[in-house]
Structures are given as C-alpha cells and as structure tokens.
Amino acid sequence: MEFSVKPTIAVYQSLQNFIQQKDIGSKDLIITNEYVLLPQLNGAPLPCDVLYQEKYGQGEPSDEMIDGMLRDMKGKDYRRIIAIGGGTVIDISKLFVFGDGYDVAGIFAKGPELPKQRQLLVIPTTCGTGSEVTNISIVEFKQKQTKIGLAVPALYADEAVLIPQMLRTLPYGVFAASSIDALVHAVESYVSPRATVFSRMFGRTAIEKILRGYLKMKKQHVRGLPEDLEDFLVASTMAGVAFGNAGCGAVHALSYPIGGNYHVPHGNANYMVFEGVFRRYKELGADLSPVEEVLAEVFGCIRSNVWANLFELLSFVLERKGLNELGVDEAKCAEMAASVMENQQRLLANDPIRLSQEDMKAIYRSCR
Numbered sequence: 001m002e003f004s005v006k007p008t009i010a011v012y013q014s015l016q017n018f019i020q021q022k023d024i025g026s027k028d029l030i031i032t033n034e035y036v037l038l039p040q041l042n043g044a045p046l047p048c049d050v051l052y053q054e055k056y057g058q059g060e061p062s063d064e065m066i067d068g069m070l071r072d073m074k075g076k077d078y079r080r081i082i083a084i085g086g087g088t089v090i091d092i093s094k095l096f097v098f099g100d101g102y103d104v105a106g107i108f109a110k111g112p113e114l115p116k117q118r119q120l121l122v123i124p125t126t127c128g129t130g131s132e133v134t135n136i137s138i139v140e141f142k143q144k145q146t147k148i149g150l151a152v153p154a155l156y157a158d159e160a161v162l163i164p165q166m167l168r169t170l171p172y173g174v175f176a177a178s179s180i181d182a183l184v185h186a187v188e189s190y191v192s193p194r195a196t197v198f199s200r201m202f203g204r205t206a207i208e209k210i211l212r213g214y215l216k217m218k219k220q221h222v223r224g225l226p227e228d229l230e231d232f233l234v235a236s237t238m239a240g241v242a243f244g245n246a247g248c249g250a251v252h253a254l255s256y257p258i259g260g261n262y263h264v265p266h267g268n269a270n271y272m273v274f275e276g277v278f279r280r281y282k283e284l285g286a287d288l289s290p291v292e293e294v295l296a297e298v299f300g301c302i303r304s305n306v307w308a309n310l311f312e313l314l315s316f317v318l319e320r321k322g323l324n325e326l327g328v329d330e331a332k333c334a335e336m337a338a339s340v341m342e343n344q345q346r347l348l349a350n351d352p353i354r355l356s357q358e359d360m361k362a363i364y365r366s367c368r
Contacts (some may be wrong), residue, residue, distance in 0.1 A: 003198040005157040027079035045150040087129035116154040127232035128178025129239020132160035176318035177267035185239040189246035203242035209235035247350035257336035284352035333364035
C-alpha cells in the first residue's frame with residue numbers, strides 16, 4: 001500500500017500577500033489569464049514576467065498552444081513557474097519545469113527521463129481541477145483528436161497555494177462544472193482498485209463537503225456562488241490528493257474524446273458521461289458499495305436510492321447536456337469508444353470492473 005501528498009499546501013489571504021511573502025521577482029514567470037490576474041492586482045505592477053494563456057489559443061491545453069508559449073520562453077533563465085488559473089493553465093505550466101529545450105511532443109516522449117529544472121508554484125482559481133496536488137498533465141494533440149496524459153514525479157508542484165478570495169469572481173457555470181469535476185475525482189478514486197484507506201479518507205471528506213454544499217444550495221433554492229467557497233476549494237484539493245494516489249477511471253477516459261472532438265470544457269465533458277458510466281458499472285455487477293455507503297450517509301437514504309438522489313441533485317446544480325446536442329451519432333459513438341480503448345488504458349486500469357469497447361459505445365449512446 002502506497003500513499004503520498006507531494007506538494008506543500010499553503011493558504012494565503014490574498015494574491016498580493018503571496019507575492020510579497022514569496023519574494024516574487026525577475027527570475028519568476030507567471031502563467032495565467034488576464035481576466036484572472038488583473039482584478040487581483042488593483043493596478044499594482046508585477047515584479048516578474050507574465051504569459052497570458054489566452055494569447056496562444058482558446059479552450060483546453062493543446063500541443064499548438066504549449067509550443068507557442070515554449071517558443072516565447074526560449075532563452076529566459078526562469079527559476080520558478082507560477083501557475084494562476086484553472087486546469088488549462090495548471091496543466092500547461094507543469095510542462096515548463098523541464099526548461100525550454102523541448103517541444104510538447106518531445107516532453108511527452110521523454111518525460112520520465114527529463115530532469116526538473118524549475119520550481120512550480122500552483123494557485124488554483126476554480127474548485128475542481130485538483131491538479132495543484134497531482135503529477136499529471138493532460139494535453140489535446142490536435143492531429144490525434146484526443147487528449148493524452150503525462151504522469152511523472154517531476155510534474156508535482158513544489159507548493160500548492162490556496163487563496164479562497166480568488167474564487168469570488170468565478171461565473172456560476174464554471175463553479176458548477178468545476179466542482180462537479182472535483183466530485184467525479186473523489187468518486188472515481190473511491191472505487192478504484194488502487195484505493196487505500198488513506199486515499200479514501202481524503203475522497204470521503206471531499207464528497208461530503210461538495211454534496212453538503214450542494215444540498216444547502218438546493219434547500220435555499222439558490223443557483224449562485226455559495227458563501228462557503230473555501231469548503232469547495234479545500235474539497236477540490238482533497239479530491240486531487242485522492243485521485244493523485246488512486247487514479248480516475250472511465251468517466252475521465254470517455255470524456256477526453258468529447259473534449260478533443262467538440263472542445264467541451266473538461267468538467268462539462270466529465271458530467272456528460274458520469275451517470276452513464278456508473279449506471280453501466282451497476283449493470284455489470286461492479287462493487288460500488290464503498291462509495292454507496294458514503295452517499296447513503298450524506299443523503300440519509302438506503303443504498304439502492306443513492307444514485308438517483310445524486311444525479312437529481314446534480315441536475316439542480318447544473319443541467320446536463322446530452323451528446324446529441326453536440327451532433328454525436330451512432331458512428332461517432334463507435335469512433336470515440338475505439339479512441340478510448342486505444343489511448344486511455346492508463347485510466348481504464350482504474351475501473352472497478354473491466355469495460356469492453358462495446359460497453360463504452362453503449363455508454364456514449366446512453367448519454368445522447
């Protein structure tokens with residue numbers, strides 16, 4: 001049994017407080033979005049260089065986007081990379097710890113052999129990615145029309161920095177999709193064959209915090225940012241610790257071709273197939289009792305009702321779109337299932353029961 005929490009986890013009152021305490025200067029590079037950073041500065045100048053991700057492309061991390069940023073970093077002797085943003089910014093920034101001598105294809109090909117040359121500090125600005133405490137970077141390779149993950153020890157941040165006030169400007173849709181993403185991380189890792197008593201300790205707390213927050217929102221008939229955003233941020237990081245150790249499974253695996261083909265944000269793509277995957281697990285006889293016991297306690301119901309209660313609650317938080325709205329037909333279901341089988345074995349190994357390619361095609365079909 002193995003379990004680890006690699007980055008130091010620190011909480012700061014504000015971004016300005018972080019900049020002062022960490023003595024940010026000319027040897028540092030911030031990777032972020034303009035709309036994320038500028039409201040936090042109140043017009044104050046930065047003592048370091050900044051690259052804005054949106055200047056290099058829109059949407060999820062792609063090979064084209066990352067190669068453009070690497071070209072602009074070439075020849076700069078940066079000591080620390082500081083990622084301030086959601087999953088896109090964080091996953092991109094992780095790949096810059098190797099210096100500027102490689103393109104993204106080279107990093108993915110040689111990743112396990114490459115030495116870490118820069119420190120990485122990560123400040124998440126959504127409550128879903130969990131990437132601040134994992135060693136995984138997910139990139140869309142345009143020609144392959146899918147996402148591929150790289151998981152090596154060098155990609156762990158040196159410090160995960162939590163600044164709850166930075167979530168206050170989140171649009172509700174981003175909050176909802178990202179927090180559902182965190183819930184998926186916790187649930188998938190909970191039923192993974194690699195789960196341990198320690199990973200489940202983090203996963204259980206994450207599940208409880210997120211669902212109790214949702215139940216409070218529903219009770220108050222409020223679809224808006226909750227007051228207890230810090231709870232959601234902490235839950236996201238805890239879910240990241242859980243899946244960083246136990247892994248995610250078919251929900252993530254099936255979501256990647258959706259993101260790659262239709263440019264659906266990661267949290268939304270996960271939500272599209274979450275119910276379909278777990279319904280299929282149940283049909284195939286997977287043992288989901290560990291997580292069902294947690295859900296039964298949260299909802300105060302018998303185990304046989306937990307999934308209906310869960311997906312009814314999630315539909316209040318965010319309406320789930322069907323794959324048919326993207327134009328996914330029978331042929332595309334088959335094509336994406338084949339892509340998952342070919343490219344996502346790293347994730348499929350974490351399923352509580354083996355899914356066949358036909359199972360995956362049926363899941364896609366059920367989510368239309």
